[in-house]
Amino acid sequence: MLYIRALEMALEKAGICFDISVKRSGIDHEQRIPGLMYADHIVITANNSGELQKLLQLCGEIGEELKLEFSHEKSGYMAFNDRQGEPLTIQNKQIESVCKYKYLGVWFNTGHHYLKKQEEILMQKARRNSAVIKKQGVMGVQYV
Structure with a gap:
């Protein structure tokens, strides 16, 4: 799964990450992630739809370099506290907005x-x- 590593490195290098920092015992623990990846299952995380589109563009470009095509039929995006503006795309194909999404057996939803x-x-x-x-x-x- 070397292609996953190449994609992971490109996403980290982009510097666009979702902030999951926490405070424990009064001490801030900063942690930011660009996404979750396991085999061919990928979740891209961002703080807003503009950042997410930039990461999707990057994923599409890396995919094309590696001769990989993302399935827009199996892809979806969820927006938390962000107004939905322009539709999001990957490899020039629109991604559907969804209210729930299953990743490695865990359901995520916008509720x-x-x-x-x-x-x-x-x-x-x-x-x-x-x-x-x-x-x-x-x-x-x-x-x-």
């Missing part, structure tokens, strides 16, 4: 209670898996 929604999804999975385990446990007892 005020996005963490609560993720917790509901996890609890639903936990209940389902618990029922499977209980059923397997009962079946195990029958065979002993």
